[in-house]
Amino acid sequence: MGQRRTLFGDRARYWFDSTLARGAPALVGWMALVCLAVVVPASAVLVWTDPHAPAPLIDRLAAVWRLTGETLRLGGTTGTPLRVLLSVLLALVALLYVSTLVGLITTALTERLTALRRGRSTVLEQGHAVVLGWSEQVFTVVSELVAAGANQRRAAVAVLADRDKTAMEEALNTKVGSVGRTRLICRSGPTTDPAVLTLTSPATAGVVLVLPRDEPDADAELVKTLLALRTALAGEGERPAVVAAVRDDRYRLAACLAAGPGGVVLESDTVTARLIVQAARRPGLSLVHQELLDFAGDEFYLIAAPALAGRPFGDALLSYPTSSVVGLMREGTPLLNPSPQTPMVPGDLLVVISRDDDTAWPGDCADLVDKTAIASGPSTPERPERVLLLGWNRRAPLIVDQLRRRARPGSAVDVVTDGDEATVRQVLETDAHTGTGLTLTLHRGDVTRPETLRRLDVHSYDSVIVLGQDPAPGPPADDPDNRTLVTLLLLRQLEEAGGRELPVVTELIDDRNRALAPIGPGADVIISGKLIGLLMAQISQNRHLAAVFEELFSADGAGVRLRPAGDYVLPGRETSFATVVAAARHRGECAIGYRSHADSSTPPGYGMRINPPKAERRRWTAEDEVVVVGTD
Known part of the structure; x- marks a missing residue:
């Protein structure tokens, strides 16, 4: 078989590629040749077109050399070959020194910018929130923390996870959106390394939230993160509040021990199962949970009521026109829906549902109650399901x-x-x-x-x-x-x-x-991850609410219920919500809202109204439902 004829261009290209493959020396050589091929002819043209250029050829060549040397920073000294050689040598040494110095400065700046981009600098904040870990809950938690800090002059949220800092910032900016005046800071590194945890300054933080991951070994790693946090805080003064969540209840004790005194550890699977069952037994109940856990709506607050000391708890139910009273906090223990005859003692805090902590103002609503509209029949009996x-x-x-x-x-x-x-x-x-x-x-x-x-x-x-x-x-x-x-x-x-x-x-x-x-x-x-994120954010603002939510979502305690409105007020009668509250009090319950059957398909509330004013009046139907805190 005859050999195929190779074109000259292909051979030249192959030879050029082969020389470049020899490394840096070949590349430097080619760069020098290319520069000389451009600079020398251009210098010659400038000299020969200069009307003041010397006439002798040797002088013109010397001028070309000087112009070439100035352009390439090679000195341009003329004279004997030794002087020219020494001039070129000194110029190369200077060029090598300057190039090396520029390279070192560039490398140092690049490393510093890379470190900043990776999130390796220490957070210098006071009273900020620290979020450890990355999961679907991070977007809910950060959004709620931003909403909680909207009224603060300076708020900050620091997120630490073993992910790229830029990727975390882009994801949070996309899903969380505008953060207002809240500073959102991301740091990169493993959450199980105490040295890395110090980047978030947990010792000066107001709260630390440890997010659960939906992986088989997530609970074990969460306990390890809590141990690393305890190590990072060793020797510090007051420890920040710690809120964490585990999937398996077998890890809860270990997580509580690692979180230390005052730490709150939730069981995400147990809470999710309870909410699913409550919603299955009473359709629409998930809307109530969403409203109570979301900072955008009405939430739980603990308020002092010294004027009610010595009076029965039932009097408190109609003592706040724009807030719903659901229980007492006595020496750190919640008493949800206690008997209306329970006497309130000094030091008791009221557990209320309100728009904000400054909207729970007292006022007597007893005059708003229409006793003739209160239903007196028995409650609708429960049946097998x-x-x-x-x-x-x-x-x-x-x-x-x-x-x-x-x-x-x-x-x-x-x-x-x-x-x-x-x-x-x-x-x-x-x-x-x-x-x-x-x-x-x-x-x-x-x-x-x-x-x-x-x-x-x-x-x-x-x-x-x-x-x-x-x-x-x-x-x-x-x-x-x-x-x-x-x-x-x-x-x-x-x-x-x-x-x-x-x-x-x-x-x-x-x-x-x-x-x-x-x-x-x-x-x-039921979005399990979102609900746990909302619950963690609520507790992070007041860890005493952990016991309130534990009681509220338990299977045997006082929880949120949906009852037929006909059990409380006469259908067809127009009356105030204070009348519903009074009727619920007679049944040993705390009314906190209602669901209108006529608006059950209308967004965004779908007929659900939580914490309406006591003075709000409406005509009640047999298909309406009343939201109460009570027992079965």
Whole structure:
């Protein structure tokens, strides 16, 4: 076979590439040749076109050399070859020195800018909030901390996570938006290293929040972070308040010990399960939780009421025109919905729901009560419940346990899940502990297939709970909410076919999927990460509220309930909300709001009104509901 003829241009290009591959010396040589190829001809043209240039050729060549030397900073000395050589040598030494100095300065500046970009400088703030870790909760927590500090003259939030500082800042700016006067500071590094934790100045912080991650080893790493924080604060004076959350209750004791005295550790899975069950038993209750936990609405506050000392607690319910009283804080212990005859003693604090801490002003509202409009009949009796549980995850046993605690005899829970052996074993183990008041039945099937749901009489259930999958360990794969969205779409089809709305409670992992969910307006959606983030932010502003929320969300204590309005006021009568409060007081409850049936499909509140003024008047219907703090 004959050899293929190679073009001269290809050979020249190949030879040039080969010389460059020899390293820096070849590159320097080529740069010198290119510079001389440009500077020497240009210098010659300047000399030959100069009318004052010397006539002899040797003098003109010397002028060309001087101009070339000045241009390339090579001196340009003329004379004997030795003088020219020494001039070039000195110029090269000077060039090497200046280049090296410029390189060192450039390198130092680059390293400093890189360190600043990586977030390695110490935060110099006082009373700021420190957020340790990165998860979906970080956006909720930072947003709420910004909202809480909106009225402060100077507020700062420092976030430390083992991520790139620029990436964190971009993500927070995108999802949190404007932070107003609050300074948002990001620092990069592992949260389990005490030396790195000092970058956030935790000793001078007002509160430290440790975020849980949704990974198998998240709780163990959270305990390690708390231990690192304790080491970083060793020898310091007053420690900041610490708020953390674990997934598994087995790690709560260790986390509490690591957090130290005064630290608050939440159980995220237990709280989520309680809220799901409460919403399943009373549709619309998730709207109340959202309002109470969000800084944008009405929140819990602790206020002093020395004028009420010695009087019964029932008098306090109608003593605040624009705030709702729900309990007492006595020596650090919350008493939610105590008996109206409970005497208040000096030092008691009132637990109230108010727009702000300065809007809870006293005023007698007893004259607003219309006693003729108060219903006197018995309360609507509770009946056995049938719950359909679609899907299974690590929170499902907790949900079944919460349903068992409040189950009326004859109640039933039907679980529909795939045939995975581990899942079936968990269901059977949960069934063994449900007790006699609740029947647990397993139905095997894929909840994302239409035939599985068609076999069930979904309209016969009092509530339908749709659970998402647990995120798989390792790198993120499919969105765990994908299957949930498919199931909701099939349930929506069954709603349209049956002409009836299903009481569906949905658990989602990612808040961004809330807008994609094919559900009706005002439906109950539990975003587990968002709710825990809201709860942590609330407690970070007043750690005494941790005991209040623990009681409020517990299965056996006084919690938020939705009752038929006909149990409190006569349907069709127009009366004030103070009348509802008085009626609830007679039943041993604290009324904090209502839900209007006529506005249940109207955003943004979907008929839910929390903490209305006592003087607000409206015409009540049998379909309306009253929001109370009470027991079952």
